[in-house]
Amino acid sequence: MERQNSTITVKPIGIVRNAVQKPPEPPYDWDKVVSRIEIEPGLTEALDGLDAFSHIIVLYWMNRLADEPLPMKVHPRRDPNFPLVGLFATRAPHRPNPIGETTVKLLKREDNVLVVSGLDAIDGTPVIDIKPYLPRNDSVTDARTPPWVKPPSES
Numbered sequence: 001m002e003r004q005n006s007t008i009t010v011k012p013i014g015i016v017r018n019a020v021q022k023p024p025e026p027p028y029d030w031d032k033v034v035s036r037i038e039i040e041p042g043l044t045e046a047l048d049g050l051d052a053f054s055h056i057i058v059l060y061w062m063n064r065l066a067d068e069p070l071p072m073k074v075h076p077r078r079d080p081n082f083p084l085v086g087l088f089a090t091r092a093p094h095r096p097n098p099i100g101e102t103t104v105k106l107l108k109r110e111d112n113v114l115v116v117s118g119l120d121a122i123d124g125t126p127v128i129d130i131k132p133y134l135p136r137n138d139s140v141t142d143a144r145t146p147p148w149v150k151p152p153s154e155s
Helices: 041-047
Strands: 014-017 034-039 055-061 099-110 113-117 126-132
Touching: 034 041, 034 126, 055 113
Parallel strands: none
Antiparallel strands: 014 034, 014 126, 034 113, 055 099, 055 126, 099 113
């Protein structure tokens, strides 16, 4: 495979505001965190219709991760009881491109601000995209996962 030596430019569309000032140690109950996503004022009109959805997908840039060597293998959830697996088989935050993605509950829209719960991003995190959650596209009923992945009801 030929490696591309090009640069991709990503422009933030907004910023996360909440009470979480630094990455907490897992496990952390992000469902209880209410965040405000302040969207750039020039993009306010692009939010029209989004408040008809109960949930949205937020993509963000994890810009405040510690500057560490990139591991190729990690223990899921940083738990040594789980097997060592390749980085791309986990949701580990340290990645070649630190893009985070979370489905959150949209509580309300206030002009260019989205109020959400469940966003696992710290205060000041740049938001790079928002999409509506569509059950027919975003939920896979027959998905297979390894044994170490517990269903949410068992976590």
